[in-house]
Amino acid sequence: MKKDLHTRHGGRILADALVAQGVRMAFGVPGESYLPLLDGLRDVQDRLKLVVTRQEGGASYMAEAYGKLTGEPGVLLVTRGPGATNGAVGVHTGFQDSTPMVMLIGQVGNEMVEREAFQEIDYRRMFGQMAKWVAQIDRVERIPEYVSHAFHTAMAGRPGPVVLALPEDMLFSDAAVADVARHHVVRPAPSPADVSTLKDLLQKAERPFVILGGGGWTREATHKVQAWAEAHALPVGTSFRCQDLFDNRSPSYAGDVGIGINPKLAQRVKDADVVLVVGARLGEMTTGAYTLFEVPQPRQTLVHVHAGAEELGRVYRPALAINSGYPQFADALPGVQKSWKAQSEAARAEYLEWIAPRPMPGALHYGEVIQWLSRTLPEDAIVAGGAGNFAGWLHRHFQYKGFRTQLGPTNGSMGYGYPAAVAAKLAAPGRTVLAVCGDGDFLMNGQEIATAVQYGANFVALVVNNGLYGTIRMHQEREYPGRVFGTDLRNPDFAAYARAFGGHGETVEKTADFAAAFERASKSGKPALIELRIDPDAITPATTLSAVREKALKSRQ
Numbered sequence: 015m016k017k018d019l020h021t022r023h024g025g026r027i028l029a030d031a032l033v034a035q036g037v038r039m040a041f042g043v044p045g046e047s048y049l050p051l052l053d054g055l056r057d058v059q060d061r062l063k064l065v066v067t068r069q070e071g072g073a074s075y076m077a078e079a080y081g082k083l084t085g086e087p088g089v090l091l092v093t094r095g096p097g098a099t100n101g102a103v104g105v106h107t108g109f110q111d112s113t114p115m116v117m118l119i120g121q122v123g124n125e126m127v128e129r130e131a132f133q134e135i136d137y138r139r140m141f142g143q144m145a146k147w148v149a150q151i152d153r154v155e156r157i158p159e160y161v162s163h164a165f166h167t168a169m170a171g172r173p174g175p176v177v178l179a180l181p182e183d184m185l186f187s188d189a190a191v192a193d194v195a196r197h198h199v200v201r202p203a204p205s206p207a208d209v210s211t212l213k214d215l216l217q218k219a220e221r222p223f224v225i226l227g228g229g230g231w232t233r234e235a236t237h238k239v240q241a242w243a244e245a246h247a248l249p250v251g252t253s254f255r256c257q258d259l260f261d262n263r264s265p266s267y268a269g270d271v272g273i274g275i276n277p278k279l280a281q282r283v284k285d286a287d288v289v290l291v292v293g294a295r296l297g298e299m300t301t302g303a304y305t306l307f308e309v310p311q312p313r314q315t316l317v318h319v320h321a322g323a324e325e326l327g328r329v330y331r332p333a334l335a336i337n338s339g340y341p342q343f344a345d346a347l348p349g350v351q352k353s354w355k356a357q358s359e360a361a362r363a364e365y366l367e368w369i370a371p372r373p374m375p376g377a378l379h380y381g382e383v384i385q386w387l388s389r390t391l392p393e394d395a396i397v398a399g400g401a402g403n404f405a406g407w408l409h410r411h412f413q414y415k416g417f418r419t420q421l422g423p424t425n426g427s428m429g430y431g432y433p434a435a436v437a438a439k440l441a442a443p444g445r446t447v448l449a450v451c452g453d454g455d456f457l458m459n460g461q462e463i464a465t466a467v468q469y470g471a472n473f474v475a476l477v478v479n480n481g482l483y484g485t486i487r488m489h490q491e492r493e494y495p496g497r498v499f500g501t502d503l504r505n506p507d508f509a510a511y512a513r514a515f516g517g518h519g520e521t522v523e524k525t526a527d528f529a530a531a532f533e534r535a536s537k538s539g540k541p542a543l544i545e546l547r548i549d550p551d552a553i554t555p556a557t558t559l560s561a562v563r564e565k566a567l568k569s570r571q
């Protein structure tokens with residue numbers, strides 16, 4: 015090929031394509047399978063920061079959290095076979111969370127493909143169910159086209175992850191090809207007929223309820239929905255781990271419709287006559303395992319608004335299905351000559367009663383710690399949590415005050431909180447970031463303290479240590495009381511672990527000691543970790559492990 019100004023190797027074309035799509039930060043672990051891409055990224059490092067992590071699982075959660083936080087596709091770079099398999103967890107998470115992501119995987123060269131060469135996997139088959147689209151770029155001159163397609167797909171309708179495999183020979187070859195401009199984000203808007211039907215339904219409603227959830231929101235849209243709900247005194251809940259879509263301090267906020275839901279809130283949703291669901295896909299966690307609404311025809315009049323047309327009627331047959339982006343829907347909200355003040359006041363009172371911490375065994379009252387953090391952290395602080403019973407206190411006692419202040423995996427994927435917090439701090443260095451981890455959960459990606467130290471992501475992480483895979487122990491005691499197996503943990507000294515990486519470490523055993531430890535950790539100028547030693551009997555914000563066991567034993571007598 016004739017060399018001219020525009021001739022670049024595949025790695026550089028790809029790096030430029032990412033920059034052209036607006037990518038400012040990417041996460042990954044290097045591999046010999048994509049050396050030209052690393053070389054290309056070296057040339058654009060002033061525009062695109064590559065964050066190199068210690069395990070692709072951590073990198074993939076970081077890319078997912080970045081996508082969730084910014085609304086722009088989170089970009090993940092991994093090597094073939096082992097890198098792709100390690101990185102799969104963030105792709106699954108992004109899919110269930112409707113988070114835009116683009117995963118780039120080094121691939122065996124075309125000259126040896128299909129021989130089961132070193133680390134060879136067919137990514138189309140591997141990620142077929144996990145991603146919105148999986149493709150392989152076989153021709154170097156088509157990189158800009160594939161990248162444009164990938165970013166459009168990740169952002170379209172219900173956002174989600176896209177995977178591109180990069181054969182090594184393709185990356186090493188040259189082409190003279192133009193960049194493609196940044197992707198469009200196209201969102202449908204509700205029709206006037208839909209809006210007027212919604213207005214009629216609400217006008218007749220006696221016990222309406224609104225549920226907000228999902229990915230694809232904007233700050234302005236959440237503010238508009240909140241102002242509308244407050245103007246009509248509509249009670250509003252949020253779906254599982256989407257509690258930051260509505261200011262939890264609003265008189266209209268009634269709590270989260272997620273796992274471990276307030277039973278009074280669950281009853282309120284069941285008893286509602288009209289339920290307006292915007293953005294949530296009504297998955298298992300948001301529907302109380304499909305019990306709040308009957309499948310496929312709910313008793314409530316269901317109005318389902320979703321940006322992905324294929325989500326409408328997927329589980330539930332709505333009375334009114336509206337295919338719309340959420341900003342577009344927020345702009346079209348109908349005025350109603352009605353207010354449901356008595357309902358929202360009752361819902362609010364039940365919520366406030368629910369979030370007050372209960373007494374718990376032991377000297378460290380974790381619920382009070384969360385309540386203290388909720389009162390003390392700045393309004394725009396980002397709280398990243400993982401999966402395990404420890405997260406139950408966070409969901410219940412922390413009040414989210416604004417858009418994108420919560421990062422959590424709706425697929426209940428352990429190990430998410432710590433790397434998500436690293437990504438959040440790097441993406442939003444001016445904001446306070448807190449990670450809330452379990453002892454089991456934390457060590458799934460505890461190695462990413464090294465990444466936090468290397469890139470100066472200075473935030474505080476809590477590790478709630480009960481010496482258990484507590485969630486599983488709880489289920490075990492309920493199903494097979496007294497027959498404990500495989501759920502005990504022998505833990506390291508977490509504070510010393512943090513210090514070994516160059517971080518700051520603290521151990522707290524009493525409620526009264528927490529505030530001072532948090533102050534020291536926040537001011538340490540390092541990634542900081544505070545281990546909270548809680549009584550293993552304190553298994554949820556409301557019950558003890560021994561009570562779970564006794565109840566199970568009694569029911570078997």
Ligand SMILES: Cc1ncc(C[n+]2csc(CCOP(=O)(O)OP(=O)(O)O)c2C)c(N)n1
Nearest residue numbers: 402403404428452453454455482483484485
């Ligand atoms: C990646 C992954 N592996 C396993 C599980 C199953 N699981 C759910 S919660 C849990 C235990 C969590 O333990 P810990 O982080 O210590 O929190 P705790 O429940 O003790 O508060 C396990 C093993 C999961 N959800 N995700």
Ligand SMILES: [Mg+2]
Nearest residue numbers: 453480482484
């Ligand atoms: Mg635990």
